[in-house]
Amino acid sequence: MTFVVGDNCIKCKFTDCVEVCPVDCFHEGPNFLVIDPDECIDCTLCEPECPAEAIFAEDDVPREQLEFIALNAQLAKEWPVITEMKDAPEDAEEWNGKKNKLEYLER
Ligand code: SF4
Numbered sequence: 050m051t052f053v054v055g056d057n058c059i060k061c062k063f064t065d066c067v068e069v070c071p072v073d074c075f076h077e078g079p080n081f082l083v084i085d086p087d088e089c090i091d092c093t094l095c096e097p098e099c100p101a102e103a104i105f106a107e108d109d110v111p112r113e114q115l116e117f118i119a120l121n122a123q124l125a126k127e128w129p130v131i132t133e134m135k136d137a138p139e140d141a142e143e144w145n146g147k148k149n150k151l152e153y154l155e156r
């Protein structure tokens with residue numbers, strides 16, 4: 050299994066999650082983070098760290114966000130690893146909790 054970053058990370062990107070991952074499996078894009086499913090060891094540490102509640106165990110991904118499983122795997126191959134927390138976008142709180150943000154995903 051793996052853990053998956055879902056819709057609510059888009060445009061929030063608080064990055065709290067990256068500090069706790071023991072195997073550095075988070076990859077960073079312009080306004081979203083993904084988890085590399087080939088590296089994730091299912092340690093569960095990142096899930097409670099996310100202030101946006103955007104991280105799910107693969108089996109618990111909400112039905113309307115199932116496409117994020119493949120999206121994490123694909124973008125993890127394209128984006129660089131991130132291991133240190135950084136400032137969130139200035140308007141992150143404004144976007145936190147908004148639904149269906151996939152159209153705003155920058156690649
Ligand atoms: S803590 Fe949550 S919102 Fe922030 S980057 Fe990680 S997954 Fe995205």
Ligand code: SF4
Pocket residue numbers: 051052069070071072073074075084088089090091092093094095096
């Ligand atoms: S479950 Fe563990 S290994 Fe997987 S992404 Fe989260 S912190 Fe990293």
